[in-house]
Structure formats: structure tokens, C-alpha cells
Amino acid sequence: MDLTLKIWRQENAAAKGRFETYKVTNISPDCSFLEMLDILNQQMIENQITLPVCFDNDCREGICGMCGLYINGRPHGPDKGVTTCQLHMRKFKNGDTIVIEPWRARPFPVIKDLVVDRSAFDKIIEAGGYISVSTGGVPDANSIPVPKKKADVAMDAAACIGCGACVASCKNASAMLFVSAKVSHFANLPQGKVEAKERVKNMVAKMDELGFGNCTNTGACEAECPKEISISHIARMNREFFAAKIL
Numbered sequence: 001m002d003l004t005l006k007i008w009r010q011e012n013a014a015a016k017g018r019f020e021t022y023k024v025t026n027i028s029p030d031c032s033f034l035e036m037l038d039i040l041n042q043q044m045i046e047n048q049i050t051l052p053v054c055f056d057n058d059c060r061e062g063i064c065g066m067c068g069l070y071i072n073g074r075p076h077g078p079d080k081g082v083t084t085c086q087l088h089m090r091k092f093k094n095g096d097t098i099v100i101e102p103w104r105a106r107p108f109p110v111i112k113d114l115v116v117d118r119s120a121f122d123k124i125i126e127a128g129g130y131i132s133v134s135t136g137g138v139p140d141a142n143s144i145p146v147p148k149k150k151a152d153v154a155m156d157a158a159a160c161i162g163c164g165a166c167v168a169s170c171k172n173a174s175a176m177l178f179v180s181a182k183v184s185h186f187a188n189l190p191q192g193k194v195e196a197k198e199r200v201k202n203m204v205a206k207m208d209e210l211g212f213g214n215c216t217n218t219g220a221c222e223a224e225c226p227k228e229i230s231i232s233h234i235a236r237m238n239r240e241f242f243a244a245k246i247l
Contacts, residue, residue: 001027004097029090054113060085065163070101075165105173127206154188159227166221172213177221180237197244
């Protein structure tokens with residue numbers, strides 16, 4: 001495959017960014033999107049054209065959430081239920097032009113090129129605090145009974161990898177899907193009940209403080225989430241939040 005890449009280049013957070021155009025040739029359809037960028041960078045290094053393109057990645061297994069790129073107007077690209085590192089070039093056609101950008105949200109400032117600072121999510125997690133558990137030996141897995149339905153919902157919420165696709169896809173740069181997944185995870189488990197009220201109040205307050213927008217229920221976050229987290233968690237978080245404020 002021969003492709004034209006329009007990639008966002010930005011030296012640092014203070015610099016003015018711009019798109020630059022690159023050509024890559026003989027790309028295998030079985031190549032992953034990040035491997036294609038690796039090939040581009042190797043060519044740039046060998047030809048000493050310009051500095052390689054900076055992009056974030058770690059596990060390349062759809063687990064860490066670091067590889068998020070805005071590809072042709074969609075977070076993580078045209079495939080559904082996958083991260084950028086799981087996207088394969090067979091989803092594109094020979095001769096295609098691919099536009100690659102970083103996440104666009106004020107709480108996710110650009111560090112360099114396609115790398116953004118996602119530490120805002122870490123601050124929200126930190127605001128949530130911890131759960132109260134007994135120290136000592138590891139408790140038996142069945143010592144605290146959890147209904148199957150609630151366990152399934154908690155596991156679905158826990159699948160969130162914090163990549164930020166929900167923020168990137170939202171016209172308001174809302175982090176409600178991310179925060180609600182973290183709140184809903186513990187709200188459905190007995191272990192999370194002790195600090196439940198303070199957790200939801202603190203996490204929502206930190207989300208607002210960091211400048212994330214409000215949810216207007218367009219559903220774009222659910223549609224673009226690589227783990228297909230349901231927006232039903234947002235409704236659950238709202239119930240938890242209002243109950244914590246009233247009681």
C-alpha cells in the first residue's frame with residue numbers, strides 16, 4: 001500500500017502546530033497503524049529529512065490506553081472497539097490520504113506532535129481515594145457475595161483503560177464516561193460502599209476543576225470507546241452524585 005499521511009507536528013505545548021505531509025510506500029495491509037508510523041520514522045531517520053514523529057504507546061495490546069490518535073476525524077480510527085495499536089492498515093485503501101492528529105481537549109495539552117498530557121485523568125483517579133479493606137491475609141474470593149448482575153456491570157465498567165477517546169469524541173470535551181466508569185465500578189461492589197459518597201463528590205468536583213465539559217447525551221463517547229463502555233454508567237454516576245449531595 002502507498003499512502004499519504006498528513007500529520008500534526010508541534011514542537012512543544014507553547015509552539016504553534018501545523019500539518020506536514022509525508023509519503024509511505026509498500027505498507028503491508030497486515031501492518032498495525034503504529035507499525036506503519038514506526039516505518040515512517042525509520043525512513044525519516046535514515047534519510048535525515050526531519051525529526052521523527054512523536055507518538056505515545058506502550059503495551060500495543062489495547063490495554064494501557066496510551067496510543068490514542070485522532071485518525072481521519074475519529075478517535076482510534078475507523079475500526080470499532082479497538083485502540084489505535086489494534087487498528088490494521090487493511091482498514092484503509094491503497095492511495096488513501098490519512099489525517100493524524102492528537103486528542104483535542106483543553107485538559108489534554110499537547111506535549112509534542114501527537115503526544116498529549118493525560119495526567120488530568122490521574123488527578124481524577126487520585127481524587128477518588130481508596131476503598132476500605134482489611135489488611136492481612138488475602139481474603140477468599142467468595143467471602144463477600146456479589147450478585148452476578150452487579151458483578152457483570154462492575155466488570156464492564158472496570159474495562160475502561162482511560163485512553164481519553166470519550167473526551168476526544170465529545171463536542172464538549174466531557175470526561176463523564178471515564179469518571180462514571182470508575183464510579184460505577186465501585187458503586188456495584190460491596191467493597192466500594194464505605195467511601196461511595198465522598199468518592200463520587202470528589203471525582204466530579206475534580207473533573208469540573210480540570211476544565212472538562214458537561215455531558216449532553218449525544219452518545220459519541222460510547223460509539224468511539226475502544227472498550228465499548230455504556231453511557232448507562234453516566235446515569236448511574238448521576239444517581240450516586242445526587243444521592244450523595246442530598247443525604
